[in-house]
Amino acid sequence: MGDIQFEIDGKTVTADQGMTVLEAAQKEGIYIPTLCHHEKLEPFGGCRLCIVEVEDRGWTKYVVSCVFPAANGIIVRTRSEKVDRLRKTIIELLMAHAPDAPDLLKLAREYGADPDRYERDPSFCIHCGLCVRYCAEVAGKHAVGFVDRGINKEISFVPEIAAKECNDCKECFPLCPTSYLQAAFVYTQALSFPDAVKTGQSAGK
Amino acid sequence: MEIEKIDQIIDRHNGEASNLLQIMLDIQKENNWLSKQALARVSEKLSVPLTRIQHIATFYKAFSLVPKGRHKVHICVGTACHVRGATRILDTVEDATGIKPGETDLDLKFSLETVNCLGCCALGPVMEVDGKVHGKMSPVKTARTLKIYE
Ligand code: SF4
Ligand code: FES
Ligand code: FES
Numbered sequence: 001m002g003d004i005q006f007e008i009d010g011k012t013v014t015a016d017q018g019m020t021v022l023e024a025a026q027k028e029g030i031y032i033p034t035l036c037h038h039e040k041l042e043p044f045g046g047c048r049l050c051i052v053e054v055e056d057r058g059w060t061k062y063v064v065s066c067v068f069p070a071a072n073g074i075i076v077r078t079r080s081e082k083v084d085r086l087r088k089t090i091i092e093l094l095m096a097h098a099p100d101a102p103d104l105l106k107l108a109r110e111y112g113a114d115p116d117r118y119e120r121d122p123s124f125c126i127h128c129g130l131c132v133r134y135c136a137e138v139a140g141k142h143a144v145g146f147v148d149r150g151i152n153k154e155i156s157f158v159p160e161i162a163a164k165e166c167n168d169c170k171e172c173f174p175l176c177p178t179s180y181l182q183a184a185f186v187y188t189q190a191l192s193f194p195d196a197v198k199t200g201q202s203a204g205k
Numbered sequence: 206m207e208i209e210k211i212d213q214i215i216d217r218h219n220g221e222a223s224n225l226l227q228i229m230l231d232i233q234k235e236n237n238w239l240s241k242q243a244l245a246r247v248s249e250k251l252s253v254p255l256t257r258i259q260h261i262a263t264f265y266k267a268f269s270l271v272p273k274g275r276h277k278v279h280i281c282v283g284t285a286c287h288v289r290g291a292t293r294i295l296d297t298v299e300d301a302t303g304i305k306p307g308e309t310d311l312d313l314k315f316s317l318e319t320v321n322c323l324g325c326c327a328l329g330p331v332m333e334v335d336g337k338v339h340g341k342m343s344p345v346k347t348a349r350t351l352k353i354y355e
Contacts, residue, residue, distance in 0.1 A: 136254065136256070142256045143256070145260050146260050161255070
């Protein structure tokens with residue numbers, strides 16, 4: 001228990017082997033903003049918002065705390081001029097996709113981010129994977145997944161599974177940091193137009 | 206594609222989930238595309254969630270989720286081919302097949318794609334059909350070449 005000792009924002013903290021910096025911070029009540037982290041889910045490192053400064057043997061680097069393992073003797077700074085600047089840009093990038101997300105609007109105010117810095121491409125999904133991972137890891141239904149890649153990446157419900165499972169569950173909806181209407185929308189779309197789902201083969205026989 | 210054939214491919218890879226990608230590639234190769242039925246079968250036999258298979262199938266360009274033609278036509282629109290008149294070659298193919306890049310005709314005869322440099326610029330403008338390179342193309346030669354394919 002607590003065999004790792006290091007420092008976060010000047011405070012000495014302990015962590016167990018295998019804990020991430022974020023987990024150690026949360027245990028101590030030290031706040032690091034997150035969007036794709038969920039205590040019931042495996043670390044994902046998708047949103048990058050939890051980025052922190054880590055000083056390790058004289059070297060300073062920037063790491064995402066939700067996947068970075070706690071280590072002896074490191075010095076973590078959850079806020080610094082550079083961390084704030086990085087977070088500001090990350091928020092601005094995410095806001096191009098989800099300009100009206102309440103969580104992001106709040107973060108934007110805190111970090112002085114300009115929601116319109118990047119051209120809007122409101123897909124409403126910031127690829128945090130919470131819905132996808134929750135459905136796979138906790139619900140165990142695998143009804144929703146990602147399709148495509150890069151800027152075209154989207155969530156997609158498998159109509160056959162969704163029709164059976166989702167109505168009684170819908171636990172992923174409120175997890176969405178942008179607004180759970182997004183998952184609800186894609187879900188409805190999958191049920192209403194099962195053939196038009198992006199991966200469904202409308203041309204198939 | 207019949208279920209038996211898919212099962213054969215899966216068996217060839219010992220039905221192991223770690224061979225998922227190879228199995229998908231083999232189905233793509235034999236069938237020219239991945240049908241939903243095929244993916245569902247793979248998912249069932251390997252016990253890999255369909256969501257995961259869909260993610261992979263849509264991630265890699267090597268996979269197609271719509272039927273592809275028997276012949277794959279690639280028109281090079283790289284710089285060298287472009288200055289040597291690739292546009293006219295592409296126009297000719299579009300006219301002859303009635304399809305645009307990314308499309309497949311109704312008879313499933315041709316699928317058309319453009320590429321950026323096939324690495325044989327000296328032969329430009331270049332058309333590749335099913336991996337065979339046709340160099341120094343002219344509109345007339347292009348139309349004639351396409352007629353060879355059944
Ligand atoms: S729909 Fe929402 S919860 Fe799902 S991946 Fe996108 S942002 Fe995350
Ligand atoms: S919370 Fe760490 S990357 Fe999203
Ligand atoms: S540009 Fe066409 S082969 Fe290089």
